[in-house]
Amino acid sequence: MLPIHAVLEPLKAVLAAGNTAVLAAPPGAGKTTVVPLALLDQAWLGEGKILVLEPRRIAARAAADRMASTLGETAGGTVGYRTRLQSRIGPKTRIEVITEGVFTRMILDDPGLEGVGAVLFDEFHERSLDADLGLALARETQGVLREDLRLLVMSATLDVAGVSRLLDGAPVIEAEGRAYPVETRYLGRNPAERFEEAMARACLTALGEETGSVLAFLPGQGEIHRVARLVSERLRLPNVDVVPLYGGLDRAEQDRAIEPAAAGRRKLVLATSVAETSLTIDGVRVVLDGGLSRVPRFEPSSGLTRLATVRVSRSS
Template sequence: MLRAFDTPLPIDAVLDELSRRLADQNAAVLVAPPGAGKTTRVPLALLDAPWLGTKKIIMLEPRRIAARASAERMARTLGERAGDTVGYRVRFGSKISRATRIEVVTEGIFTRQIMDDPELTGIAAVLFDEFHERSLDADLGLALARDAQQGLREDLRILVMSATIDGARVARLLGDAPVIESLGRAFPVETRYLGRKPDAPLERQMAEAIASALRENPGSVLAFLPGAAEIRRTQTFLAERIHDASIEIVPLFGALDAAVQDRAIQPAPKGMRKVVLATSIAETSLTIEGVRIVVDCGMARGPRYEPDIGLTRLETVRASRAAVDQRRGRAGRTEPGVCYRLWDEPQTASLPAYTQPEILSADLSSLLLDLAQWGVADPGALAFLDPPPAPALKEARSLLGELGALDADGRITDEGKSLRALALPPRLARMIVDSHRLGAGDAAAAIAAILTERGLGGDSVDLGARLEQFRRDRTPRATSARQMAQRWASQVASSPSPLRGGWPAEGR
């Protein structure tokens, strides 16, 4: 018998079927639109399942803010605090106790967990939330979990949850697992196309659209922009146009401190309206109370690996149809809403159907090193929804060979195990190891922190200036990043040899 909840959610209609399926089978796929309640209701509904016993549920989220917010919301549903029955584990903080039975973790953290304990001791189920985002860590995590399930833990339940994926395709990957669909509940959303002037800055046009939307409609606004720079410029333009003290303008992107992010997703105080300027971080997982207006620029920023320079940079591209549909739906979660789009209606049909999976365009050196640690030389031996491209794999093998991480047969070396233990891209891990030999391990670790945590030290092209600003920054995020960098340097320095394994892992 599933537990009852005070507040009904659309997902409730399929919880009984989901429970029955997971009682009989070890895998399932749940397709539910944003706002159905799958993130915060499904883990709680499974807490009393007989097959769970005294073991835990692990739920993966693509972003730290989503992991924290969903854990906090589930804890409130139980009348508890995060860290009691429901906790979370992210890179710069965790709230976990002996009483925790649901752990919400970021996808990179899970990869470290299963690599360190392939049997997933004490874990009964792994839930992959928002799988449609198709990050590299999510694809790898699912492949490893499926391999562990088939070879070590037939009783391990795997549930893939998503809003927009082809459920049948994922189901085949999981051995023809059942697909459960929730229709969700959405209020009508009126769509208004504003077009876009090619000769005017995007941020200025977004500010004008937001100001106009506020004049024409009640409620709070969620505006989608590609990245932090565009958000800051739009915020400046808005400040010139909006002088109403009852309207609060807040940014929301991944590089902000947790307290600032929390402020953005909290309901506006009574009598106030809120304008949240967000990246794609707000497309799914997060519910921002009071939003009934969406303003969408139609652009997104995604990672693209450049093999010539060996670095991954962010590229601004047109958002997919699936993404803009999800953005539009944010306006109709609690009441009828309106969505303003900064393009012409016919252009919608030309948008790519889905966001490209990261595995098709990413640097695969970390993935290949993880697979070698897992004991797999050929990624084709595992269940990937989209196989890693052969040219990218060839390049990754060559790089790992040059770094001394793989031998000629593709097996991980002791050096490779040591580099992997730092939980950094192999090039950066090698940089710290080699810099330590030259007496510069601390500086190399600080540089690695800046390169892996976007926004730390500002955005100057002068690395020295960014390092200096990073060292002076006293925000909680910067403080945590410095502590992390110190751990990396200490791990290398305290090892009997800089190229020996056994260092403790730091979650990605």
């Protein structure tokens, strides 16, 4: 049983009594794929749909596939997804997993959100312009046109008290604990050693000392390919597949990274931040974080937004 199951009944009670709530749950608690399915049978929903907002296309598709699999279906049945480039929605779809940008266009085209009973903002702690705008528009719809519309803001790490105040004192439900025990280690780094060399060495050490697959976070596509080359040149384990995972990959390559390793084999998944939230890669026993991330930064002097490589704090 996942940690989120312990708070499903209180969450249902809160949404039955009111129209807005905040859910805080640690990574791996199951909120992304368990909560939408748990709300399908609620009386207030009727025949309405549930929209689940994800920050990234790969997360939207993976969440829909996981929920559909739980029901013994494939995406496009009870659960479907819609992104800027792909859509798998059927006439019987009750849960639509969509990206935040798609939701913004949807609510601008139809402010009343006809046929929608609930909107779930997943991974809200990532805070994007589309997520903030989407929540503001949904609150306006709720206040002016659809008092019956349920809004649920879900997050792994967030100032839940602040969000509750923003939502006029919405009740806060918190799920405690993790599904599995987690041990955290901090490795030193030689300042003279290049970042890719240090990450390749850490990956090889993890593969040699631990069982199962390994997930390593890197700031971008270039670092992923350089580390993959270094690891492949030095790897002495014949049963390990080195696979990349980033937003620019095609669907088949993304699926290869996410799906479980073949029988008798292990994987080293080299990923950007797309794998940080809402994705579950089965079989991963070790997670490595290089401590660098690539984030958009606005430059007032040029009026442009560029990607900057920044350090990630331990608390993150």
